[in-house]
Amino acid sequence: MGKVGIIGVGQSAFVRGYPGSIRELAFEGFKEAIADAQIETKDIDASIICSAPEYDKQRSPAGVFAEYLGLIPQPTCYLESLCSSSSMGLRMAYSLVKSGLHDVVAIIGFQKMSEISSAESQERMGRGADIQWESPFGTMMPAYYAMFARGHMETYGTSPDDLALIRVKAATYGQINEKAVYRKPVTFEMFSDPESPMSGPVASPLRVGDCCANADGSSCVIVANEEKTKALSKKPVWILGLGAASASVNMAGRDAFSRLEVARLAGEQAYGMAGVTPKDIDVAEVHDCFTIAELMAYENLGFAEPGGGKELIKSKETYKEGCIPVNVDGGLLSKGHPIGATGGAQIRTIVLQLRGEAGEMQVKEPGVGLVHNIGGVGLYGNVSILGR
Amino acid sequence: MGKKKKEVDDRFKKFGTVSFTSITKINDFIDYLEQGKLMGTRCKGCGILFFPPRADCYKCLSSDMEWVEVSGTGKLATYSKLEYAPIGFGDDLPYAIAVLDYGDYKVFGRIAGDVPQDEIKVGMQMKAVVNTLPNGQLNYVFEKA
Numbered sequence: 001m002g003k004v005g006i007i008g009v010g011q012s013a014f015v016r017g018y019p020g021s022i023r024e025l026a027f028e029g030f031k032e033a034i035a036d037a038q039i040e041t042k043d044i045d046a047s048i049i050c051s052a053p054e055y056d057k058q059r060s061p062a063g064v065f066a067e068y069l070g071l072i073p074q075p076t077c078y079l080e081s082l083c084s085s086s087s088m089g090l091r092m093a094y095s096l097v098k099s100g101l102h103d104v105v106a107i108i109g110f111q112k113m114s115e116i117s118s119a120e121s122q123e124r125m126g127r128g129a130d131i132q133w134e135s136p137f138g139t140m141m142p143a144y145y146a147m148f149a150r151g152h153m154e155t156y157g158t159s160p161d162d163l164a165l166i167r168v169k170a171a172t173y174g175q176i177n178e179k180a181v182y183r184k185p186v187t188f189e190m191f192s193d194p195e196s197p198m199s200g201p202v203a204s205p206l207r208v209g210d211c212c213a214n215a216d217g218s219s220c221v222i223v224a225n226e227e228k229t230k231a232l233s234k235k236p237v238w239i240l241g242l243g244a245a246s247a248s249v250n251m252a253g254r255d256a257f258s259r260l261e262v263a264r265l266a267g268e269q270a271y272g273m274a275g276v277t278p279k280d281i282d283v284a285e286v287h288d289c290f291t292i293a294e295l296m297a298y299e300n301l302g303f304a305e306p307g308g309g310k311e312l313i314k315s316k317e318t319y320k321e322g323c324i325p326v327n328v329d330g331g332l333l334s335k336g337h338p339i340g341a342t343g344g345a346q347i348r349t350i351v352l353q354l355r356g357e358a359g360e361m362q363v364k365e366p367g368v369g370l371v372h373n374i375g376g377v378g379l380y381g382n383v384s385i386l387g388r
Numbered sequence: 389m390g391k392k393k394k395e396v397d398d399r400f401k402k403f404g405t406v407s408f409t410s411i412t413k414i415n416d417f418i419d420y421l422e423q424g425k426l427m428g429t430r431c432k433g434c435g436i437l438f439f440p441p442r443a444d445c446y447k448c449l450s451s452d453m454e455w456v457e458v459s460g461t462g463k464l465a466t467y468s469k470l471e472y473a474p475i476g477f478g479d480d481l482p483y484a485i486a487v488l489d490y491g492d493y494k495v496f497g498r499i500a501g502d503v504p505q506d507e508i509k510v511g512m513q514m515k516a517v518v519n520t521l522p523n524g525q526l527n528y529v530f531e532k533a
Contacts, residue, residue: 119473120475122472122473132440133440135404135408136406136407137485137496137527138404138476139474139485140473140474143485150510200471202472203468203469203472251487251494252439254487257465
């Protein structure tokens with residue numbers, strides 16, 4: 001069995017209110033990935049369509065996309081694990097190629113969140129939690145992550161100011177990423193300025209500035225077997241390690257509110273499979289749906305000891321010039337978080353980094369990169385390690 | 389006389405401000421709430437205690453359960469006060485969701501609205517009590533022990 005490579009990546013601009021339908025949105029990321037891979041649509045043997053359901057009127061988007069993108073009569077299916085859907089798609093595509101069933105597989109992630117209001121969106125997101133036992137209390141994603149922020153603060157003395165620094169970093173890179181939805185700067189002072197929207201309370205201790213930007217967007221990742229990757233790719237990027245885990249959906253079933261166990265487990269598996277350690281990672285994309293999520297990721301992935309995450313951001317070690325650059329494309333906080341497209345966009349960033357094609361965001365000669373993508377409130381966790 | 393309608397046991401629609409479930413095998417949970425009791429289930433097969441209550445045991449796969457009251461106090465594990473609510477919950481604002489740790493199990497719910505914000509501390513002892521909402525629905529909230 002040979003290796004599995006990534007031969008093409010694409011991403012639409014992440015925007016508010018995409019002026020088109022979901023199939024047209026998917027076309028944008030797909031077209032870029034096809035151009036990047038320098039292949040033709042007919043070279044793709046199967047497609048996996050990824051999103052979080054319920055944002056669209058269209059049932060079973062896989063068939064609709066396959067037809068619109070010219071991917072019929074090849075097999076296609078829909079796959080979801082909430083916000084980590086397209087990383088789970090990468091895992092499934094890897095196994096389809098590794099098994100020899102297919103040579104080339106496309107993972108197409110998308111989400112058009114703007115068709116519903118923000119409050120409706122929060123209600124749907126909240127129903128990604130336990131609808132029988134939790135949603136009747138009026139839950140939403142920021143409040144769940146806020147419970148982890150509270151837990152982390154109580155356990156390790158982390159402060160809201162530490163979290164604000166993560167948003168400031170995200171905005172630093174969101175400004176130079178032309179595909180980001182939020183291109184404006186965010187300063188530390190905005191969090192204490194009552195006039196700034198960043199300081200507004202959402203769910204204590206999280207503020208508006210701690211929350212990612214909803215967006216519409218699509219992404220596409222094309223994977224191939226070793227032979228095709230070597231034949232097609234001038235700068236091959238290989239899938240070195242994959243990890244995935246799940247946890248209790250109800251918060252009553254969680255052991256701790258200061259870490260996401262799925263991230264730790266998925267990380268451990270991915271490091272083991274790749275034969276690398278956290279020290280070997282040169283650049284990382286982590287799932288910063290909220291600032292606290294990035295801080296926990298530093299610790300759950302072993303970039304810092306438990307409780308040491310705040311020192312990493314205070315010392316700017318997760319900036320582009322630091323020892324472990326994280327989310328130097330703006331992350332979910334500024335680049336935006338079109339749920340089903342997010343994992344694919346994170347993978348794209350790491351692939352461009354490893355090829356040395358990340359432009360102004362380029363980290364110095366990275367050899368190994370990591371993608372951490374979480375579904376729900378630590379309900380699903382995927383960690384993927386890529387290398388040259 | 390028309391056809392006799394089959395009775396649907398949809399008691400669970402009474403749970404919480406807005407319930408997203410109506411039919412479940414543990415609908416007696418609602419009857420207990422009406423009696424002022426918060427109940428979990430214990431598997432008669434292997435003895436494992438569940439909150440929230442379940443009809444089926446994942447450990448020994450038995451569906452033979454008995455009801456057990458959530459009693460005593462639990463430790464506040466974490467909480468968050470919401471300033472913004474999903475659709476259908478706006479009238480309840482502001483409110484805090486929380487997890488109480490009873491040792492053998494944890495309970496997810498809301499902190500009672502009359503507990504002053506500055507008195508809420510992680511680690512404090514609280515107890516879950518049944519509560520009737522303004523719209524007549526039932527839930528449970530955490531009060532200072």
